[in-house]
Amino acid sequence: MSSTDQTARSNPTRSRILAATLKLLGGGAPGAVRMSDIAKAAGISRQALYLHYPSRAELLVAAARHLDEVNGIDTLLAPSRAAATGRDRLDAWVAAWGGYIPKVHGTARALMAMASTDPEAAAAWDDRRAAILHGCRAATDALARDGDLHPDLTAGEAADLLFSLVSIRSWEELCLNAGWPQDRYVEAMQAGAARLLAKPAA
Amino acid sequence: MSSTDQTARSNPTRSRILAATLKLLGGGAPGAVRMSDIAKAAGISRQALYLHYPSRAELLVAAARHLDEVNGIDTLLAPSRAAATGRDRLDAWVAAWGGYIPKVHGTARALMAMASTDPEAAAAWDDRRAAILHGCRAATDALARDGDLHPDLTAGEAADLLFSLVSIRSWEELCLNAGWPQDRYVEAMQAGAARLLAKPAA
DNA sequence: AATCGAACTTGACACCGTGTCAAGTTGACA
DNA sequence: TGTCAACTTGACACGGTGTCAAGTTCGATT
Numbered sequence: 001m002s003s004t005d006q007t008a009r010s011n012p013t014r015s016r017i018l019a020a021t022l023k024l025l026g027g028g029a030p031g032a033v034r035m036s037d038i039a040k041a042a043g044i045s046r047q048a049l050y051l052h053y054p055s056r057a058e059l060l061v062a063a064a065r066h067l068d069e070v071n072g073i074d075t076l077l078a079p080s081r082a083a084a085t086g087r088d089r090l091d092a093w094v095a096a097w098g099g100y101i102p103k104v105h106g107t108a109r110a111l112m113a114m115a116s117t118d119p120e121a122a123a124a125w126d127d128r129r130a131a132i133l134h135g136c137r138a139a140t141d142a143l144a145r146d147g148d149l150h151p152d153l154t155a156g157e158a159a160d161l162l163f164s165l166v167s168i169r170s171w172e173e174l175c176l177n178a179g180w181p182q183d184r185y186v187e188a189m190q191a192g193a194a195r196l197l198a199k200p201a202a
Numbered sequence: 203m204s205s206t207d208q209t210a211r212s213n214p215t216r217s218r219i220l221a222a223t224l225k226l227l228g229g230g231a232p233g234a235v236r237m238s239d240i241a242k243a244a245g246i247s248r249q250a251l252y253l254h255y256p257s258r259a260e261l262l263v264a265a266a267r268h269l270d271e272v273n274g275i276d277t278l279l280a281p282s283r284a285a286a287t288g289r290d291r292l293d294a295w296v297a298a299w300g301g302y303i304p305k306v307h308g309t310a311r312a313l314m315a316m317a318s319t320d321p322e323a324a325a326a327w328d329d330r331r332a333a334i335l336h337g338c339r340a341a342t343d344a345l346a347r348d349g350d351l352h353p354d355l356t357a358g359e360a361a362d363l364l365f366s367l368v369s370i371r372s373w374e375e376l377c378l379n380a381g382w383p384q385d386r387y388v389e390a391m392q393a394g395a396a397r398l399l400a401k402p403a404a
Numbered sequence: 405a406a407t408c409g410a411a412c413t414t415g416a417c418a419c420c421g422t423g424t425c426a427a428g429t430t431g432a433c434a
Numbered sequence: 435t436g437t438c439a440a441c442t443t444g445a446c447a448c449g450g451t452g453t454c455a456a457g458t459t460c461g462a463t464t
Contacts, residue, residue, distance in 0.1 A: 013411080032319065034450065048412055050452070116315070117234065129379070152393055160380040161394065167375065170366040177331070178362040191354060192363065195397050215440080236421065250441055252423070 014052055014062075017042045021063040025106040033110065035059075057118040060111050064124065067107055076100060077135065086143035087198060091190050093139040094166060097132065098186040101171045108168050136162040140197060148198050158197045165193060216254055219244045223265040227308040235312065237261075259320040262313050266326065269309055278302060279337065288345035289400065293392050295341045296368060299334065300388040303373045310370050338364040342399060350400050360399045367395060 020041035024033045035056055039049040053059035077096050083089035108128075114121035140158035143149045149158060164170070166189055174180045180188070222243035226235045237258055241251040255261035279298050285291035310330075316323035342360035345351045351360060366372070368391055376382045382390070 032450090035452090036450085044411095045413055047414085047453090051412075054452085056451070113315070113318070150397075152390075157382075157390065160376055160382070161390070163380075164372040164375045165367065167372065169371040170369065173366045173369065174362055180359075180362070188354075188359065188363070192398050195352075195402075196394050200397075200402060234421090237423090238421085247442055249424095249443085253441075256423085258422070 011052075013042075013044065013048070017044070017049060017052055017059070018063055018066045021059060022067060022107060025063065025110050026103075027106070055118075055120075057114055057121040057124075060107070060114055060121060061124040064104075064107050064111055064128065067104055071100065071103055073100070080135070080139070083142070086139070086146040086148045087194065089142040090139045090162075090193055090197070093135055094162075094190045094193050095186055097135065097166055098171070098189050099182075101166075101168055102175070102182060105168050105172060109172075112168075133159060133163050136160075136166075143198060150197055150199050153197065162193055162197060165189065165196065213254075215244075215246065215250070219246070219251060219254055219261070220265055220268045223261060224269060224309060227265065227312050228305075230308070257320075257322075259316055259323040259326075262309070262316055262323060263326040266306070266309050266313055266330065269306055273302065273305055275302070282337070282341070285344070288341070288348040288350045289396065291344040292341045292364075292395055292399070295337055296364075296392045296395050297388055299337065299368055300373070300391050301384075303368075303370055304377070304384060307370050307374060311374075314370075335361060335365050338362075338368075345400060352399055352401050355399065363398060364395055367391065367398065 017038065020043075021033075021038050024037060024041055035049060036046050038059070039046040042049070049059070053062060076099075077093075080089055080092040080096050083092045111121055111125050111128075115125040116122075137155065137159035140149065140155045140162060143158070144155045149155060153161070171185065175182060175185050219240065222245075223235075223240050226239060226243055237251060238248050240261070241248040244251070251261070255264060278301075279295075282291055282294040282298050285294045313323055313327050313330075317327040318324075339357065339361035342351065342355075342357045342364060345360070346357045351357060355363070373387065377384060377387050
């Protein structure tokens with residue numbers, strides 16, 4: 001999830017392309033974002049864009065990678081790894097991931113849409129899914145180690161549940177459609193994840 | 203959600219079109235379903251298809267309507283309305299809706315995708331969202347009436363949470379990607395919804 | 405100073421899927 | 435017999451992606 005993307009840093013045009021892509025994708029894009037839109041925003045011709053990223057799918061994948069890098073996803077997720085108890089870890093994970101969603105959801109949305117047609121995008125999206133699910137699993141494993149996991153659930157099931165509870169789609173539903181403020185979202189997800197996954201207080 | 207769709211029943215060709223559409227959309231469609239695919243499956247020309255449904259969006263909307271009708275969605279949801287206690291109502295709702303998802307998810311998926319480009323499809327999808335959310339709200343209201351709602355949540359928030367917990371996307375995640383059996387899904391959602399939304403046992 | 409190559413430009417074109425248009429065929433019903 | 439509706443074939447426009455070919459610009463090489 002963080003392979004210090006040389007190409008982008010060393011090459012000024014590519015950075016501008018990625019920056020333009022993220023800007024368009026991030027800023028509540030009105031309708032679809034076309035390749036030509038991105039080229040225009042980056043101040044180059046459409047063909048130059050294809051010179052750097054041979055397909056829309058590859059561009060989106062690169063943009064998602066780049067997004068993780070500039071946001072320092074690893075640093076962001078560190079507190080979760082450092083937590084002492086399972087409950088703390090769950091809270092920290094939900095806070096970290098929940099806080100990250102607003103930053104990535106535009107790009108993620110485009111990647112998801114692409115994934116339904118392009119196999120390369122599908123693979124990239126699957127990688128990300130796996131990484132997030134892995135984070136969820138780490139939290140539910142920690143919970144299980146503390147004997148704090150709800151008795152009806154295996155750690156695997158709990159991870160799946162957590163993953164779907166704090167999925168990007170669900171965030172969109174709550175924060176974009178239902179109008180929840182981001183703070184309330186994180187708070188409710190932390191409390192909700194605990195109720196959903198942890199053993200009820202004795 | 204059930205306006206006894208005259209047109210379809212009275213017109214044999216339309217029924218065949220809708221049947222073909224649902225079949226293609228339902229049967230784990232490999233890749234995108236084109237208008238020409240549907241025409242071929244219905245045994246008519248592409249142009250005849252446009253004669254009945256002037257756009258892909260309108261066809262998908264009609265297919266979704268038709269799907270609700272043949273499945274008797276109202277009858278299906280009746281047990282939920284009849285439940286005595288809030289908890290019963292929640293359980294019945296989750297069971298009914300959760301059992302309905304596998305039948306509609308193919309069509310819903312297509313409609314969702316369409317909604318991001320076509321305003322008419324977006325409106326149709328929003329109607330469906332509203333109807334489901336309304337069902338969720340009815341359940342959480344019943345819970346609240348019994349004084350059984352979790353103290354941290356308003357009935358509105360609880361409905362939003364329930365809606366996103368049992369969303370089609372989440373079902374896809376759990377049952378298609380994570381491989382949960384449908385039975386386990388319903389069971390886990392019933393128990394999970396109760397933990398998430400109801401007041402903890404005293 | 406001449407030139408080579410990389411990055412970029414303009415402009416054209418193929419492909420695909422949606423949606424439209426026009427002109428013909430078929431068959432039922434009056 | 436004529437007419438109307440449903441349907442057919444075949445063509446075409448449009449938008450978006452991706453490709454191809456032929457120039458331009460400019461810095462680095464020798």
